[in-house]
Amino acid sequence: MDSEELNIGLLLRFPYRALEDRIFAALARAGFDITPAQARLFRRVAPEGSRVTDLAERARVTKQTASVLVQGLVDAGYAERFPDPKDARASLVRASALGLQAAAVVDAEIARVEAEWSRAIGPTRYARLRRDLGELVRHLQG
Amino acid sequence: MDSEELNIGLLLRFPYRALEDRIFAALARAGFDITPAQARLFRRVAPEGSRVTDLAERARVTKQTASVLVQGLVDAGYAERFPDPKDARASLVRASALGLQAAAVVDAEIARVEAEWSRAIGPTRYARLRRDLGELVRHLQG
DNA sequence: TAAACTAGTCAGAAAGACTGACTAATTATG
DNA sequence: CATAATTAGTCAGTCTTTCTGACTAGTTTA
Incomplete structure (x- = not known):
C-alpha cells in the first residue's frame, strides 16, 4: 500500500484512533470507567475550577450537554x-483526587x-x- | 503556543476535524444531506457492491447498526x-448515481x-x- | 428599581450505537 | 442425506450523547 494513495483524512485519523484506543484501554485496565464524551469535557477542566458554560463553549457542546456530562x-x-x-449563579467544577489519578494514567x-511511535x-x-x-495546526488556527 | 507542548492527540485531531468540517460543509452546500455515521459506512461500499455484514465489520459497528445506516x-x-x-441470504449494497455525485463532491x-494546506x-x-x-500508519498496521 | 442578560437545569426528542432474540438460507457432519 | 451448526440480516428494546425550547434564579445596566 502506497501512502501517497491514502487520503489525508485516513492518514490523520488512523493514528488518532490508535492513540484513543490505547488511552481508553489503559483507563479501563486501571479501573477507571469514563465515557469518551465525559473525557472530552474533563480535559478542559481548569485546575482552579471551570464553569459549566465555559466547558460547554470549549468542548463545543450546548450548556445542557455540558451540564449532563459534568x-x-x-x-x-x-x-x-x-x-x-x-457569582452566586454559577458553580465551578474541578478534578477530584480520583480524577487526577485518571489524568495521570492518560498522560x-x-x-x-x-x-513507541518514535x-x-x-x-x-x-x-x-x-x-x-x-x-x-498553527496555520489552521489563524 | 509551542507545538512541542501540544499533545500528539490534539496535533492529529485538530487537522482531522478541520477537514471533516470542510467536507460536511461542502456536502451541505451542494445539497447533500448525509450524516457522519452514514458517510462512514458509505465510504466502505465497494463499486461492485458490499454486504451489510462486511460493511459492519469494516466500519466496526454491529450488523444491526450497519443495517440501520444502510x-x-x-x-x-x-x-x-x-x-x-x-447467496440468497445476503443482499449487496452499492452507490447510486446520486451517491457517486456526493462522493465526487467529497473528493x-x-x-x-x-x-490549501500545502x-x-x-x-x-x-x-x-x-x-x-x-x-x-504502515507501522501501526503491522 | 425595572429591564435585560447570564448561569444553569429540566423536559422532551432524535441519532447512533449496543445486546438479545429471531427468521431464513447455507455449509458441515455423522 | 438429514440434521446440526453457522451465517446474513432484521426486529425490538435500551442507553448515551446530543440537540432545542422553556424555565428559575441570580447579576448587570439603564
Whole structure:
C-alpha cells in the first residue's frame, strides 16, 4: 500500500484512533470507567475550577450537554463542584483526587505511545512529524 | 503556543476535524444531506457492491447498526440494494448515481483542502508530512 | 428599581450505537 | 442425506450523547 494513495483524512485519523484506543484501554485496565464524551469535557477542566458554560463553549457542546456530562463526572467521583465565590449563579467544577489519578494514567499512556511511535519511525522523523503537524495546526488556527 | 507542548492527540485531531468540517460543509452546500455515521459506512461500499455484514465489520459497528445506516442511505437515495447472486441470504449494497455525485463532491473538497494546506506550510513540508504520516500508519498496521 | 442578560437545569426528542432474540438460507457432519 | 451448526440480516428494546425550547434564579445596566 502506497501512502501517497491514502487520503489525508485516513492518514490523520488512523493514528488518532490508535492513540484513543490505547488511552481508553489503559483507563479501563486501571479501573477507571469514563465515557469518551465525559473525557472530552474533563480535559478542559481548569485546575482552579471551570464553569459549566465555559466547558460547554470549549468542548463545543450546548450548556445542557455540558451540564449532563459534568453531572456524570461528579456522580462517578472524577470531579467535584463548589460555588463560584464571585457569582452566586454559577458553580465551578474541578478534578477530584480520583480524577487526577485518571489524568495521570492518560498522560502516562500518551507518553508510552509516543515513545513507541518514535521508535517505530525513528526519533528524528517522529520529531519532524510533530513539528510539521504543529505548523499545520498553527496555520489552521489563524 | 509551542507545538512541542501540544499533545500528539490534539496535533492529529485538530487537522482531522478541520477537514471533516470542510467536507460536511461542502456536502451541505451542494445539497447533500448525509450524516457522519452514514458517510462512514458509505465510504466502505465497494463499486461492485458490499454486504451489510462486511460493511459492519469494516466500519466496526454491529450488523444491526450497519443495517440501520444502510437503510438510511437507501432511503435517502445514496445507495441501492440488489440480491447477492451467490447467496440468497445476503443482499449487496452499492452507490447510486446520486451517491457517486456526493462522493465526487467529497473528493473535490479534500483536494481543495490539501491544496490549501500545502500552500500554508509549503509543498515540500506538506509532502513530507504526508510521507511521515504514511510511514507511521504502515507501522501501526503491522 | 425595572429591564435585560447570564448561569444553569429540566423536559422532551432524535441519532447512533449496543445486546438479545429471531427468521431464513447455507455449509458441515455423522 | 438429514440434521446440526453457522451465517446474513432484521426486529425490538435500551442507553448515551446530543440537540432545542422553556424555565428559575441570580447579576448587570439603564
